[in-house]
Amino acid sequence: MTAKIVTVFNQKGGCAKTMTTMQLAGTLGLRGLRVFVVDMDPQNTAALWFHQASAETPFPAEVLSMAPLKEAFLEKLSAIAEKYDIIIIDCPPALGSRVPWAALVASDLAIIPVVPVMDNVWASKQAEELVLEARQARTSRGGDNLKAVYLLSMVRRGNIFDSCLETLKSGAQIPILKSTLAMRNVFPESQLYGCVVRSFGKSVAASEVDALVDELAGLLEIKVSKAK
Numbered sequence: 487m488t489a490k491i492v493t494v495f496n497q498k499g500g501c502a503k504t505m506t507t508m509q510l511a512g513t514l515g516l517r518g519l520r521v522f523v524v525d526m527d528p529q530n531t532a533a534l535w536f537h538q539a540s541a542e543t544p545f546p547a548e549v550l551s552m553a554p555l556k557e558a559f560l561e562k563l564s565a566i567a568e569k570y571d572i573i574i575i576d577c578p579p580a581l582g583s584r585v586p587w588a589a590l591v592a593s594d595l596a597i598i599p600v601v602p603v604m605d606n607v608w609a610s611k612q613a614e615e616l617v618l619e620a621r622q623a624r625t626s627r628g629g630d631n632l633k634a635v636y637l638l639s640m641v642r643r644g645n646i647f648d649s650c651l652e653t654l655k656s657g658a659q660i661p662i663l664k665s666t667l668a669m670r671n672v673f674p675e676s677q678l679y680g681c682v683v684r685s686f687g688k689s690v691a692a693s694e695v696d697a698l699v700d701e702l703a704g705l706l707e708i709k710v711s712k713a714k
């Protein structure tokens with residue numbers, strides 16, 4: 487079997503790309519899949535998170551920094567794809583980087599994390615444009631179409647967030663996932679311990695991530711064992 491490829495991208499910094507990548511990767515790993523994370527951010531956040539784990543309880547997915555390779559990382563993907571069920575590419579926030587474009591052209595699914603605040607809603611337009619361009623490029627090469635979704639991240643309660651979400655919904659050209667990740671301390675806590683929120687046992691955050699995994703498994707048409 488060759489791995490499904492998922493790109494997590496948004497040129498906007500700090501919108502939870504790495505949080506999404508790592509929670510998904512580790513939770514899919516705990517639920518029986520062989521997962522490989524390609525860390526394409528020169529900040530190496532995903533790789534540092536991975537190395538934060540203890541030898542006794544390693545992070546439940548492989549993570550490797552390939553940022554120095556820039557777009558050439560694509561050449562390494564087919565060899566990785568043979569050995570894994572899913573590859574998740576964590577993109578850098580830089581607007582000028584060609585990495586998101588290269589990743590999108592090779593992916594089955596793009597996830598765009600977006601915080602429901604106006605600066606993120608404005609930036610989402612640029613992310614959408616890149617998805618639409620990648621779709622066009624793939625169609626002209628006779629390839630399958632790229633699936634793309636928004637993921638609401640760091641969600642908080644309040645009228646301001648509801649209004650921003652309405653603005654996003656009214657202009658969005660790609661669907662918004664039903665699953666969301668709320669702002670919760672346990673998310674950065676899992677980073678500190680080099681694990682995922684599920685590693686701490688049952689919690690609302692772990693249920694949110696499991697629901698996200700289930701929704702994405704449906705989109706990717708892959709089988710994942712049930713959450714424990």
Ligand SMILES: Nc1ncnc2c1ncn2[C@@H]1O[C@H](COP(=O)(O)OP(=O)(O)OP(=O)(O)O)[C@@H](O)[C@H]1O
Pocket residue numbers: 498499500501502503504505506527529531577578579639640641667668669670671673674677
């Ligand atoms: N659901 C959440 N609840 C609480 N904190 C969160 C949540 N999601 C992300 N964070 C925190 O918000 C910050 C930004 O998240 P993250 O690093 O995942 O964003 P990013 O888009 O990858 O950033 P960059 O653009 O720098 O790569 C981090 O400090 C992270 O720990």
Ligand SMILES: [Mg+2]
Pocket residue numbers: 503504505527531576577
């Ligand atoms: Mg990041």
